[in-house]
Amino acid sequence: KSHKNLPPSPPKLPLIGNLHQMAPGPHRALQSMAQTYGPIMLLHFGTVPVVVFSTVEGAKEIMKTHDVVFSNRPFLDIGGRLTYDARDIVFASSGEQWRQMKSISVLHLLSKQRVQSYQQVREDETILMIRTIQQANESVINLSELINTLTNNVISRVALGRKYERNEVKAILDGIVELLASFSVGNYIPWLGWIDKVRGLHRRADELAKDQDDFVEGVLQEHENKKESHVERKDLVDILLEIQRDNSTGFQLERYMIKAIIMDMFGAGTDTTSTTLEWTLTELLRNPRVMKKLQQEAQKVGQGRSFIPEGDIDKMPYLKAVLKESLRLHTPVPLLVPRESTKEVKIMGYDIPSGTQVIINAWAIARDPSIWDEPEKFKPERFLNSPIDYKGVHYEFTPFGAGRRKCPGITFAMVVNEIVLANLVYKFDFGLPGEEGLDMTEDVGFTVHKKLPVRVVATPCEQFDDCKG
């Protein structure tokens, strides 16, 4: 028994703690538990104590007031095996190495100027996708798959310099996503970690880590062997190798670190971006009024040209509001990435011991009726003439996190989302095939996807009066 004032806890079962209460998906389950136990709860995932925050005040305490204390990550066994023992950026604990690697990603790889320099890549890939849709000739298309291929291709060309024919990266990524979504007993009941071994989880993770390493090693060698004169535009691997060679940051960037950073870009950047577009299009199909208003904005800006270029996106405030509303209602990573306290602190009257895992239910906060008017409705208008954005200073809306651990890929992700969405609604009108309804079921994993892909019939816009604005 301690004399600490710990947050309220729901009853738990021996051994598994509260894990059995996580259906139908942890973000939804935790939201409804918070209605009974309050905005700060102490849960037990197996034997691991986890404090869950579900209000804007709590989010601000963790990601602003006590950001330094909570900028550590817990070690997750499977995630660690896939990221050079958690020595990447996403899963790394908050030491000097993480700080240096994060700073390289923010200043050299994902800065605004760097992201801008890849405009052509995004435009090319968007045009390619439009052509594929046109060629389908109004037959049913799987839009989810097309979008996922596009985001994968964009990151591939930006990070590695080219697309890979046999789509090796995608096979590896699919394996990683599947593995991260599978439940690891060892993460929560450490002394039962052997169960993961018996289930073959360790073997699969180690095999995948090897495939991943072989693949990135091949990419690095290809870059080291290429003739400088053939370099059209520097990709992220070129930049990282240059930083390593010149030691320009004063930090010894090891080879495995370059590999870990590159795989983070894929792991953290592909699925999250395509999920955003998937839900956005789903909401547009469910809300014809919003779709029409967005198409009218696109027609006004496009002015009959064959494509809306990136330079014109700033003339589309409604498009930006639609994407924000989609990130609010369908926060792609609803519980952000878990953090861990590095010393004991008092938050909102409760003691949070050192080494406690912390989860912020950003999804629940973004649907809190005390903050948002009609929170369950898809109303992009709420973001028009509002200063609220996703850059990590408005704690009621943090789809990319905030503070030191904030996502460094915000600009990268949003310019892809914007150019793709603008041109999809500019070029096509979308309808559901035949008798198929719109399914909203979520598939819960690290990111929350649609369980079923978005299948639509795309009619070229010229044939629709509404589309002409």
Ligand code: HEM
């Ligand atoms: C819509 C797309 C995206 C969403 C919703 C998203 C969301 C997030 C979230 C919630 C976190 C954790 C933040 C926290 O702990 O407070 C994160 C971290 C991260 N994201 Fe993103 N992300 C997206 C796109 C990207 C892209 C495109 C990249 C890179 C190309 C990227 C790279 C990273 C990295 C490296 C981290 C780890 C940061 C750290 O631990 O210090 N993300 N992201």
